[in-house]
Amino acid sequence: MARVKFLCDVERCIDCSGCVVACKEGHHVPVGVNRRRVITLDQGKPGEKSISVSCMHCADAPCIAVCPVDAIYQRDDGIVLVNKKTCIGCGYCFMACPFGAPQFPKGNVFGARGAMDKCTFCAGGPEEDFSAEEKRLYGQNRIAEGKVPLCAGMCATKALLAGDADVVADVYRHRVFQRGSGVNAWGWSKAYKE
Amino acid sequence: MQRFVYSLFLLTLFLVTGIATVAVAQEGGALASLSVGSSADYYHNLMAVITGNWQEYGQMFTFLQSEWFWKVFLVIITVVPAVFFVHYMIIGAKHFDHDGPQIYFFSLFARIVHFIAAISFSLLVITGLLVIFGSFFGGGTFIRLARYTHLVSAIVFVLPCVLMFFMWLREMLPQLHDISWMFIVGGYLSKKKTPVPAAKFNAGQKMYFWFAIFGGGVMAFTGYVIWGMGADIETVRLFAIIHNVLGMGIVAFYLTHVYMSVFAIAGSLESMRTGYKPKEEVDILHSLYKYEL
Incomplete structure (x- = not known):
């Protein structure tokens, strides 16, 4: 079975944050919760680069390892999902995650964190596919519809790639062969030579 | 030109x-x-910005929480009671004459404070263990409720904790005879009723007291930060480790205290209800305690 992967091409990302907005709007993510964010380094200086970061759907995910109630699980295709009905909002996954992916909406009781929310790779959750409950808790299930995740689908510069890891790697490798990367990819002439 | x-x-x-x-x-x-635009340099900087110093406490927390914490807690809550069970079978409970003269040992105020502390502390230990073994109970509403109860109990426990500190501070100060108490483990390893060196509180109670007061303070502070994520992520990770490790010691002491009061000394729980201890018990277990009949 294919394994899914996100890849953000830093030579193409222009920090438009369209992926962030698409994700928030498409899944009706509450205010204060960001399943995806864009990080920019060296802003305003030559060599400025941006990258879009969300849950990396790690192979050996630390969040799954630390969850005290086993609310987080991994599908065969590598997508890491959370069962919000099992989650107790303890925040251990946030402490274990190197990428700050798990997010917590404010709960109602004593300012307690609500159930963890994170990038689902647009694959919904443990509820039945396309059910109202799934949509309410986790947002759209575009993977079950056969579509790529919203963020990658709408990325204007196609910097953000998502899908079968082998195909994503092929697309990126092809790009690097054509334009170079890092130092070699810098500048207008490289982009418009052909 | x-x-x-x-x-x-x-x-x-x-x-x-x-x-x-x-x-x-x-x-x-x-x-x-x-x-500066070399790919390797860029990704090096980028990873530092995105992941921070994950290798320091993030990795440690992930390893400890996934591999060790629940195992150590499981060992504590099985081995400690098992040892006490063996003790109960071999040496058995200490029985004292409850019909003889009684000594007024705990004032009403002390009993009320201790009662509030006992309830909230027990809830803290139980709900804490419920969260640690949350997967066993399937998580969800039950464990979420345990987490909320953990917070409420912690807030309630702070008050008797402070009161007990000032109420018993003088009697809880370590004394020389506590060392000899520790050498004979309070006389609990023999069936004989020989007077053990202890004043109002024995060395075991003193250890529990200081552990609960200072450990409780650290637990309250780290717990408060963990609850609200009120610090940078590195600190929260470190506090989560401290909270769990300290919790192991507190659970062990708690189980000991429960065994002593409920099983090891028959009828000892009554003294926290009525305030009176049998004269015989005081003469043996708190031989240095000065009282007036």
Whole structure:
């Protein structure tokens, strides 16, 4: 079975944050919760680069390892999902995650964190596919519809790639062969030579 | 004429060197900006920005929480009671004459404070263990409720904790005879009723007291930060480790206290209800305690 992967091409990302907005709007993510964010380094200086970061759907995910109630699980295709009905909002996954992916909406009781929310790779959750409950808790299930995740689908510069890891790697490798990367990819002439 | 040619030559020289200098400077600047653009450097910086110093406490927390914490807690809540069970079978409970003269040992105020502390502390230990073994209970509403109860109990526990500290501070100060108490483990390893060196509180109670007061303070502070994520992520990770490790010691002491009061000394729980201890018990277990009949 294919394994899914996100890849953000830093030579193409222009920090438009369209992926962030698409994700928030498409899944009706509450205010204060960001399943995806864009990080920019060296802003305003030559060599400025941006990258879009969300849950990396790690192979050996630390969040799954630390969850005290086993609310987080991994599908065969590598997508890491959370069962919000099992989650107790303890925040251990946030402490274990190197990428700050798990997010917590404010709960109602004593300012307690609500159930963890994170990038689902647009694959919904443990509820039945396309059910109202799934949509309410986790947002759209575009993977079950056969579509790529919203963020990658709408990325204007196609910097953000998502899908079968082998195909994503092929697309990126092809790009690097054509334009170079890092130092070699810098500048207008490289982009418009052909 | 010669002067004119000479001036022109100098002017040209100035212009050429000037332009060359500017060009070199610009070239240098452009190259400098390019040199930081190496992919390896970029990703190195990027990972530092995205993941922070995960290797320090993040990795440690992930390893400890996934591999060790629940195992150690499981060992504590099985081995400690098992040892006490063996003790109960071999040596058994200490029985004292409850029909004889009684000594007023705990004031009403002390009993109320201790009662509040006992309830909230027990809830803290139980709900804490419920969260640690949350997967066993399937998580969800039940464990979420345990987490909320953990917070409420912690807030309630702070008050009796402070009161007990001032109420029993003098009697809980370590004394020389506590060392000899520890050498004979309070006389709990023999069936004989020989007076053990202890005043109002024995060395075991004192250890539990100081552990609960200072450990409780650390637990309250780290727990408060963990609850609200009220610090940077590195600190929260470290506090989560401290909270769990300290919790192991507190659970062990808690189980000991429960065994002593409920099983090891028959009828000892009554003294926390009525305030009276049998004279015989005081003479043996708190032989240095001065009382008036």
